[in-house]
Amino acid sequence: xxxxxDYYTVLGxxxxxxxxxxxxxYRRLAQQWHPDVNTDAGAQARFKQINEAYxxxxxPQRRQTYDMFGRAGLGEGAGGFEAGFGSFSxxxxxxxxxxxxxxxxxxxxxxxxxxxxxxxxxFEEAVRGAEKEIEFPVFGRCDTCSGxxxxxxxxxxxxxxxxxxxxIRTTRRTMLGQMVNVTxxxxxxxxxxxxTEPCETCHGEGRTERRRTLRVAIPAGIDEGHQIRLSNExxxxxxxxxxxxxxxxxxxxxxxxxxREGTELFFEADVSxxxxxxxxxxxxxxxxxxxxxxxxxxxxxxxxxxxxGRGVPHLRRTGSKGDLHVFVNVVVPAKLSxxxxxxxxxxxxxxxxxxxxxxxxxxxxxxxxx
Numbered sequence: 099x100x101x102x103x104d105y106y107t108v109l110g111x112x113x114x115x116x117x118x119x120x121x122x123x124y125r126r127l128a129q130q131w132h133p134d135v136n137t138d139a140g141a142q143a144r145f146k147q148i149n150e151a152y153x154x155x156x157x158p159q160r161r162q163t164y165d166m167f168g169r170a171g172l173g174e175g176a177g178g179f180e181a182g183f184g185s186f187s188x189x190x191x192x193x194x195x196x197x198x199x200x201x202x203x204x205x206x207x208x209x210x211x212x213x214x215x216x217x218x219x220x221f222e223e224a225v226r227g228a229e230k231e232i233e234f235p236v237f238g239r240c241d242t243c244s245g246x247x248x249x250x251x252x253x254x255x256x257x258x259x260x261x262x263x264x265x266i267r268t269t270r271r272t273m274l275g276q277m278v279n280v281t282x283x284x285x286x287x288x289x290x291x292x293x294t295e296p297c298e299t300c301h302g303e304g305r306t307e308r309r310r311t312l313r314v315a316i317p318a319g320i321d322e323g324h325q326i327r328l329s330n331e332x333x334x335x336x337x338x339x340x341x342x343x344x345x346x347x348x349x350x351x352x353x354x355x356x357x358r359e360g361t362e363l364f365f366e367a368d369v370s371x372x373x374x375x376x377x378x379x380x381x382x383x384x385x386x387x388x389x390x391x392x393x394x395x396x397x398x399x400x401x402x403x404x405x406x407g408r409g410v411p412h413l414r415r416t417g418s419k420g421d422l423h424v425f426v427n428v429v430v431p432a433k434l435s436x437x438x439x440x441x442x443x444x445x446x447x448x449x450x451x452x453x454x455x456x457x458x459x460x461x462x463x464x465x466x467x468x
Contacts, residue, residue, distance in 0.1 A: 105151035105164065113165070114214065117156065124152040158212075158343055162327040166413070207289050207339035210237065210305075213332040214345045219316060221353040225385045225410050227318030232346070234312075237305040237333040243297035247304035247337040254291035254337070259283055264290035289337060304337035314346055319361065319411040322350045355383050361410040361420030366427050367403075369393055374428045382424050384408050391424065399428040 106113050109123040130136065131145040154160045154172065163172055215234050223230075239245040248254050256262040260283035268279050282288030296302030314326060325345045332342030357364040365382055373380070377395035381388040384405070391403055402425055409420025434442070446453045 103147065103150075103169065105155050108147050108151040109155065111155075115155075116212065120152070120155050124148065124156070158327060158329075162325060162345075166324050207304075207337050208287070208335045209340045210333035210335040210342040212342040212345060214347055216347045216349060217314070217316075218349045218351060219320075220351050221356070221358075222385055223316060224320050224322075224348070224350040225318065227320075227411075228316045229313055230316060231311060231313050233309055234344075235307060236310050237303075238308050238310065239334050239338075240297060240300035240304055240306050242299035243304060245304040245334065245338040247293045247297055247300065247302045249295040249297050252295045254293045257283060257286035257290055257292050259285040260290065262290040264288040291337075293337065302337075304339075305334050312344075316348065317413060319413045320348050320350075321358070321360070322348070324348050353383075356385075356422075358410060361412055363409045363420065363422045365422065365424050367393075367424050368427050368429045369397070371428055371430060374398070374426065382422075384422060385410075393426060397426050397428075399426065401426040 106115070109115075109120060109127065111119055111123050115123075127148045128145070131141050131148060133142045133145060136145075154164050160172060213234065213236065215232055217230060217232060219228065219230065240247075243250060246254065257264070260266055264283050264286060265280050265288065266283050268281075270277050270279050283290070286292050293302045297304070300306050312328075312331065314328070316326070320326075325347050328344040328346065330341045331344035334341045355365060363385075367380060367382055369378065369380060373393055374397045375395065377397070378393045379390050380393055381390050382405075383389075385408075389405070389408075391405070393403075402423055405422040405424065407419045408422035412418040412420070431438075443453065
């Protein structure tokens with residue numbers, strides 16, 4: 099069976115890697131495997147894999163879908179796009195560390211960082227869905243300067259090195275011809291403006307650290323390791339930069355008796371040999387509490403009793419649920435009373451079964467005392 103392509107493994111990064119770490123990994127691998135510089139037979143296929151992984155993991159929405167559902171959740175191919183060599187600007191950036199001429203202009207504040215919050219939920223909350231309140235430290239917009247970073251009554255000035263563009267352009271000759279390399283202005287850090295009189299509250303950052311409380315909706319059917327992405331709920335950027343995203347990583351407390359595999363639940367029900375032979379009604383746990391089921395006469399060890407629709411809801415198919423699988427485990431008693439032994443011996447005799455002789459001296463002494 100072919101192993102599914104794992105985008106994090108392709109780029110050599112952890113699943114918790116930041117956007118910057120993913121981009122650095124892509125640059126390094128693109129320089130190594132680009133077919134124009136690597137003549138190995140498998141270079142082109144390897145480079146396509148690298149681009150496919152980068153196009154998914156560099157897109158926050160595609161990355162969230164991939165984290166929750168894998169490649170299957172992205173639709174046809176890899177996320178509904180043709181896994182080719184990527185955009186020209188991405189390749190240029192990988193080789194020269196800048197942006198090709200005609201690319202997106204700078205001169206805007208940098209976006210804030212994404213945040214991760216690890217949330218523990220109960221087994222029942224994961225299956226049914228819930229709403230949880232979380233509290234976490236975050237950089238929020240400064241109330242004194244409204245995020246500008248400048249002292250109230252003053253404004254930032256235009257950067258004299260880049261003229262407010264936030265970028266520096268240099269022309270280079272490369273193996274691909276003459277290229278215009280665009281990099282962030284080192285003086286204003288790509289913002290196009292410089293704060294000359296910093297706000298006394300935030301010291302020119304345009305943001306201050308605070309604690310924030312947020313209510314998070316946990317969808318029914320979520321599982322261990324799934325992440326919920328909340329756009330614009332992360333840290334705000336420096337001096338008015340847009341906020342990043344908040345990723346809520348869900349951790350589910352295991353159920354004491356139910357075992358989960360995707361949308362299916364499994365339970366092992368212990369019954370006595372008498373219950374298995376004669377039939378009985380027993381209680382089994384479900385997400386909604388104990389439920390009574392029938393064990394039919396003559397039930398054999400390992401028999402499966404399926405409760406349809408009593409499993410876990412499908413995340414992407416509203417109204418659809420998995421099943422609860424109950425496996426019967428017939429328990430043979432380790433000790434018998436004198437009367438129980440007599441009854442079983444009579445049963446064996448009537449059935450024509452050969453059984454071991456009665457217990458040894460210690461059993462006889464115990465029976466005499468009992």
